[in-house]
Amino acid sequence: xxxxxxxxxxxxxxxxxxxxxxxxxxxxxxxxxxxxxxxxxxxxxxxxxxxxxxxxxxxxxxxxxxxxxxxxxxxxxxxxxxxxxxxxxxxxxxxxxxxxxxxxxxxxxxxxxxxxxxxxxxxxxxxxxxxxxxxxxxxxxxxxxxxxxxxxxxxxxxxxxxxxxxxxxxxxxxxxxxxxxxxxxxxxxxxxxxxxxxxxxxxxxxxxxxxxxxxxxxxxxxxxxxxxxxxxxxxxxxxxxxxxxxxxxxxxxxxxxxxxxxxxxxxxxxxxxxxxxxxxxxxxxxxxxxxxxxxxxxxxxxxxxxxxxxxxxxxxxxxxxxxxxxxxxxxxxxxxxxxxxxxxxxxxxxxxxxxxxxxxxxxxxxxxxxxxxxxxxxxxxxxxxxxxxxxxxxxxxxxxxxx
Numbered sequence: 547x548x549x550x551x552x553x554x555x556x557x558x559x560x561x562x563x564x565x566x567x568x569x570x571x572x573x574x575x576x577x578x579x580x581x582x583x584x585x586x587x588x589x590x591x592x593x594x595x596x597x598x599x600x601x602x603x604x605x606x607x608x609x610x611x612x613x614x615x616x617x618x619x620x621x622x623x624x625x626x627x628x629x630x631x632x633x634x635x636x637x638x639x640x641x642x643x644x645x646x647x648x649x650x651x652x653x654x655x656x657x658x659x660x661x662x663x664x665x666x667x668x669x670x671x672x673x674x675x676x677x678x679x680x681x682x683x684x685x686x687x688x689x690x691x692x693x694x695x696x697x698x699x700x701x702x703x704x705x706x707x708x709x710x711x712x713x714x715x716x717x718x719x720x721x722x723x724x725x726x727x728x729x730x731x732x733x734x735x736x737x738x739x740x741x742x743x744x745x746x747x748x749x750x751x752x753x754x755x756x757x758x759x760x761x762x763x764x765x766x767x768x769x770x771x772x773x774x775x776x777x778x779x780x781x782x783x784x785x786x787x788x789x790x791x792x793x794x795x796x797x798x799x800x801x802x803x804x805x806x807x808x809x810x811x812x813x814x815x816x817x818x819x820x821x822x823x824x825x826x827x828x829x830x831x832x833x834x835x836x837x838x839x840x841x842x843x844x845x846x847x848x849x850x851x852x853x854x855x856x857x858x859x860x861x862x863x864x865x866x867x868x869x870x871x872x873x874x875x876x877x878x879x880x881x882x883x884x885x886x887x888x889x890x891x892x893x894x895x896x897x898x899x900x901x902x903x904x905x906x907x908x909x910x911x912x913x914x915x916x917x918x919x920x921x922x923x924x925x926x927x928x929x930x931x932x933x934x935x936x937x938x939x940x941x942x943x944x945x946x947x948x949x
Contacts (some may be wrong), residue, residue, distance in 0.1 A: 572687045601657065602662055604662075628695070641797070642705025642709065645709075646659065667699045671696070733794075751781040754822055758790060795816075811823060832847055833894075835941050868940055888913060893924070
């Protein structure tokens with residue numbers, strides 16, 4: 547099979563024909579080496595497998611048949627490359643993607659896979675050098691073949707890294723989807739031991755549902771901080787996106803960040819979290835309507851939680867306590883604002899007048915006009931309860947939504 551080689555020297559007199567002839571000579575010799583490599587494939591595979599087993603315990607999870615198969619692919623890739631006489635482009639090296647996927651599924655770190663491939667390709671390259679010496683390949687041709695092989699090795703490793711990157715991304719997306727669906731199922735009232743285990747939730751711990759709004763562009767930061775500050779060691783919080791909100795479970799009262807509004811339900815067992823979530827949603831709605839910040843719980847909301855349960859009552863009390871007053875236009879709005887401030891300041895005229903920046907007598911006049919227009923008495927506990935309900939409902943329902 548040995549074909550005599552001719553020496554060609556590049557100089558000012560070198561012709562195109564000579565260069566083409568030399569290139570043909572190189573390709574012929576590389577194909578000769580490719581044939582020898584293919585013939586010795588079985589021996590090379592066994593040598594590589596033996597070396598990997600001895601030097602890389604990280605490959606223990608890979609079964610012999612699978613390892614044999616991947617090394618054989620590498621040898622065949624080298625054979626194909628040398629037979630062509632030029633390096634294969636990285637996008638054609640699907641062996642790298644296949645090896646990357648196989649090793650990723652065995653949970654072998656990418657750096658260990660790359661080390662294993664270097665071991666494999668070094669042995670293949672050593673055989674290439676041995677064949678060059680055996681058939682008397684000149685230095686120029688040997689160097690060309692060596693460069694081709696290592697260029698393919700670089701492309702192969704790039705494909706492995708790409709496979710790991712893509713698979714890690716796919717895995718992260720899949721895990722996030724499973725996590726989101728798991729949290730949503732718990733909040734919907736579909737408890738499952740399997741979901742608890744997947745999310746790392748402790749069934750013996752008590753959790754509270756949270757429902758949180760966030761400023762535009764800060765959703766990921768809000769979600770991460772809410773999850774971190776709402777976790778106990780061994781009982782992590784789980785918070786996910788739900789439309790324009792972040793929702794989930796916390797194992798302790800979280801720490802709100804600037805511009806956050808968090809509705810938090812009562813701490814209950816995991817099987818009761820759906821009820822806690824319904825409360826959290828209502829609390830967030832109330833807090834948003836009142837333009838509050840921070841954490842808003844049932845303790846802060848008190849009787850206001852009932853507003854969302856009784857829109858009919860709210861509509862009736864708005865008609866009874868507010869509708870006639872707002873017909874007076876701007877003056878009517880001043881009266882409503884004065885009554886609201888009066889209640890907020892525990893019915894102390896002096897303090898309320900100072901906050902409204904009016905004279906005390908002006909405030910007293912407005913309060914008296916309110917009583918005259920509505921027929922209600924600001925000293926009557928029953929009337930006070932109805933007026934406060936109406937004022938809160940008006941803010942929550944924007945005057946008309948409860949009708």
